Amino acid sequence: MKLTRFAFLTLGVLAGISLPAPKARAGDVTVKGSDTMVILGQRWAEEYMKKNPGSTIQVTGGGSGTGISALINGTTDICQASRTMKTAEKEKLRERFATTGVEIPVAKDGLSLYVNAANPLNEITMDQAKQIFTGKVTNWKDLGGADAKIIAYSRENSSGTYVFFKEHVLQNADFTPRAQNMPGTAAVVNAVGKEKFSIGYGGAAYSKGIKILKVKKDAGSPAIAPDKTTVQNGTYALSRPLFFYVRNKPAGDIKAFVDWVLGADGQALVEKIGYFPLK
């Protein structure tokens, strides 16, 4: 039967094409995603490659959303994310790879509120932060500070930090359009460090040149700074896990790298960078 012959011939050709899967090189692992985690990921990669000559770990940022898209598109092996995957993203991953993905917590972070080092404010309530970033409060005098306009720095919506902040601080309300979106946490820190009357948010590891505010869950709660104890035991209101996402249960080079990250060496590096180990 002509169709049967044609079908087998075509299937054979297709199988032949597909067998040498276009993987760059054995030992290569690509990591993409969260800007909050990019420095951490790069340090992990550097140390891992030192200890495992011949392996190559390529780490790039772009934001958690960008990393998850890359995971769905098959253009990265590991996605770094500072938020959990959304339902729509999980559905896309299932459609393309017939898998639900594997979520691996690799570190903890205390999402921090930054102000300029010259700002006299030392603590803030969750509600005050919401009021500022939704545009309800626009002057520092409303928080007991100087009579100066508040300049709010936020992140692009591809950022996991942006999503986490919107969900947990703004309770899904919209950011004020006056908030300026910065391309990364480093840019937020840089801007807050230069602008006396500004406020921004980002990972706890970025503290150079700015002041990290203590956070109160509400007006009657104690003000808590994000440190190892408060983040790990969850008493800091904005504690969050940082994740690796992979499509399937890790195997081969990916498993070796993930195991190392979760091991003593990888977790020690977490603390050195300024984040908090899992335990």
Added chain:
Amino acid sequence: MNKPNRAPFVAFLFATMCAAPSFAIAQGAPPLDAPPPPADAPEPPDAPAPADPPAPRADSTPADGAAAPAPNLSDVAAKVDGLEEAFNGTKATVDGLSKLKISGYIQGRLELHEISKSGVDDAGKPLIFDRFYVRRGRLKALYSGTNAEYMLQIDATGDGVVLKDAEASIVDSWTPFNFKLTVGQFKVPFGYEVLQSSGDREMPERSLYIRSFFPNERDRGIRLNASRDWFRFSGAVVNGNFIQDSIYANTDPNGWKDVVARVGGDFDWLVVGISGSYGKALNTTLGKPAVIGGTDANGDKVLTGSEVSITPATPTTYTAYLRARVGVDVQTYFDVPGVGGLALKGEAALSRDRNTGAPSTLPADPCKDVVALGWIVTGVQNMGDHFGVVARVDQYRPNLAERTGCTASLAATPTSTKTTTFGFGLNLYVSSNAKLSVFGEKVTGRQDIAPTDRYDDRVTVQLQAKF
């Protein structure tokens, strides 16, 4: 007064100055934020004597021949302010554009049919069905604004350009139920395969029974989606006639609207849903105009008298009937170690059309009922990141209703009638933008009950490119 937008520009200016250090040196000002030299750093060498100033440009020479004044800080500040305004304008434009997502895909296809043969049929239609063609050429625009969503999708193929989806939506950001209310043209919310994108589907076409129950999958109406945690709901009120209807396209021929809904649960590796629809449809027979003809019996090349015949006109007739469908769908996802993701999907639906041959005002007559059943089982095994194998079995039984005691004129398709299709295919994901596929389909049972006129054994080779 503060300058809230200044910081990015200071950074920009700094970067610009770093890129052109001669500018900063020429102004005699240190670079912004330049780190102090380390204490143990060697003394910098004496600055070289400045070279002779370059000759002034002809177009910058003042009329009186005096040297042009050096720009001062206020000039630079004014320039930064200008750049700042320009940047804010550009940023606002880019921010707006980032909410607009354009996507699309093209499926170029080769189809080879078992029943193809040379020649034409009695009506002059070719009997060769082997061909290259563009199966789908989709272009989609999605704009997600504040509590609103715009979505338009068209399909451009050799048959023309057709509107597929046009959705105007209000998106809830106030409640935890993620409500989304849509008015327009959309896929009816029933089961799994109807809603699955043709760009994602592992087989080239939907199953036979899906195509029979839901021709073109889309209708016009109003739809409400809601979800919270594992709960999923999608319900719609639609015209009930689907789009591209050969008789009633772009209109609703009856006052009834169909209700369609799916309620389900998404438990990550397990997704389940039950669906139902209820409405009224028309069974229409188009009328024909009178036809005058005849036979030239005496060969005088003139039709006269008894040689002339008239076929009288027939009026258009229609009957309204009730149409109800129920369905269930299940999808499961597993990770096969060392191989890849495995998806097993199953779906079934039962359709009952009541009194299809008589006005619905008459008493119910089981002789005029049609009960149809369809089911699908699909398995998809990914192998690594670039390769996927798919197998699908689907069956369509167009009539399950026993019609014992009915008159011969109401004799139905035998209840044993069924069409079963076995499909197998390979998908090679060349990159995130390209998918090369080959499929084989073997059809058993009746082949003439399909909604399209050719439903036979076939091989399909397809290249899909998307962006």
